[in-house]
Amino acid sequence: MVVPELTADEIQARVLHRDGLMLVIDKPAGLPVHRGPKGGANLETSFDALRFGLPRPPVLAHRLDRDTSGCLVLGRHRKATASLGLLFKHGKISKTYWAVVEGGPTGDEGTIDMPLGRLNAERGWWQKPDPEGQKAVTNWKVLGRGNGLTWLALEPVTGRTHQLRVHSAASGWPIVGDNIYGSGPRFGEPTLHLHSREIVIPISKNKDPVRVVAPAPRHLQERLRACGWNGE
Structure with missing residues (x-):
């Protein structure tokens, strides 16, 4: 699945949260964040449309x-970006992902x-x-089941590359559409069913953390409904 770059209007429509320090945007599946x-x-090519008055x-x-x-956090100026980087590095930002997996765990949570660890030198980031390896x-937590699938909330305590994808696959329930670690398009589904649903960011010491939720994208909705999702 390859997605074209977003126009200014399209990326502005994906802003979920904006304040003086940061933006949280709803990243589409299939579009890399960096130029390869x-x-x-x-995605970065469109960031100029997100200055909102800043230089x-x-x-x-x-x-x-x-x-x-789903939820992707951007710093609006150098100091804010440095603060956010430290929060991510030290695990202060809590993230919840939604995934639809093949089969599923026997328990509820x-x-x-x-x-x-690295798979091999040739495969770069693959794990x-x-x-x-690294901890x-x-x-x-199971949110629903149906049609041989399970809808999970996944919370990464650590932030390793491909962590949720490898952990799911190695547990015997790969994420639907995972063409690296799972069975790929076995369901006729080329798109990975992994969505950064919610992020909680304690950016200001004297204010409540900022909580942002990204709506379920279209490519997840059919299988979420099969697992009991009610559309919210």
Whole structure:
């Protein structure tokens, strides 16, 4: 699934939260956040449309995989971006992802504690379970089931590359549409069913944390409904 770059109007329509320090936007699936070594469409190209009166466009405070949709945080100026970077680094920002997986866990909730390491040098960012690798912890909770699928809320305690995808697949319930770690388009579904649903950011010391929710994207909705989602 390759998505064209967003126009100014399209990316502005995806702003979920805006204040003086940061923006949270609803990233579409299929569009990388950075320009790759071979060029091509990417999200950063559209950031100039998100200045909203500031002299410079916002910059990424973290990243999402190309095929993951949902909440993406941008810093609006250098100091804010540095503060956000520290919050992400030290695990102060809580993230909840929605995933639809093949099969599913037998229980209702649990924790995956499974270190991850590089798959091999040729595959760059691809990961594998590795007892000698970096610590990686994911909390999960079942939100619904149906049609041989399970709708999960996944909360990464650590922030390893592809963590949720590898943890799900290695647990025996790969994410629908995962063409790297899962069975790929076995359901005739080329799009990864992983969505950054909610993010909670304690950006100001004397204010409540900012909580932002991204609506379920169109490509998840059919299978979410099969698992009991009511459209909210």
